[in-house]
Amino acid sequence: MAIHADHSKRFRNPLMALAxxxxxxxxxxxxxxxxxxxxxxxxxxxxxxxxxxxTETGAMSICKPQSKDPTAxxxxxxxxxxxxxxxxxxxxxxxxxxxxEIRRMEDLLDLNGDKPKDGDKQAxxxxxGGFNLPSEQEVDRALSYMERMVKKFHDTMKRxxxxxxxxDGPKGI
Numbered sequence: 084m085a086i087h088a089d090h091s092k093r094f095r096n097p098l099m100a101l102a103x104x105x106x107x108x109x110x111x112x113x114x115x116x117x118x119x120x121x122x123x124x125x126x127x128x129x130x131x132x133x134x135x136x137x138t139e140t141g142a143m144s145i146c147k148p149q150s151k152d153p154t155a156x157x158x159x160x161x162x163x164x165x166x167x168x169x170x171x172x173x174x175x176x177x178x179x180x181x182x183x184e185i186r187r188m189e190d191l192l193d194l195n196g197d198k199p200k201d202g203d204k205q206a207x208x209x210x211x212g213g214f215n216l217p218s219e220q221e222v223d224r225a226l227s228y229m230e231r232m233v234k235k236f237h238d239t240m241k242r243x244x245x246x247x248x249x250x251d252g253p254k255g256i
Contacts, residue, residue, distance in 0.1 A: 123137060124136065125138055129145070133147075134146075142163060143163070144161040144163050145162050146159050147159065147162075
């Protein structure tokens with residue numbers, strides 16, 4: 084199990100954090116079952132040091148020698164770890180909120196395939212009244228308008244082309 088050199092930051096690898104919490108939980112459970120503990124702290128070896136669990140407060144730290152020279156005897160320092168359990172709960176809460184938001188958006192866009200029996204009721208459920216498709220009459224009116232607009236454009240282009248061929252140049256522009 085590898086430990087990042089900068090222990091002031093929280094663990095970025097959730098599997099490592101979970102393994103570390105599991106190991107310290109097993110150690111704390113064995114103490115609770117009746118095995119005699121030798122002190123306030125439970126130490127578990129990790130790469131380059133120890134994970135330390137304070138059995139009274141539940142706080143966890145990473146302890147490593149201050150000197151990088153393995154032959155030098157000297158001081159050890161312990162850096163507090165982030166609260167893995169609290170971080171996990173926070174992530175779970177965020178995940179739940181985001182899933183609810185996604186569900187709300189899917190409902191808003193009608194992506195869930197839930198078809199209500201009454202189409203008008205569906206529009207009432209949506210904020211802002213929802214999206215309604217145009218009626219056949221509205222589509223016919225829109226197409227008729229577009230047809231007239233294209234015909235006028237076509238007629239104007241023919242007139243301009245005719246005037247250009249005569250050499251008069253366009254009139255009215």
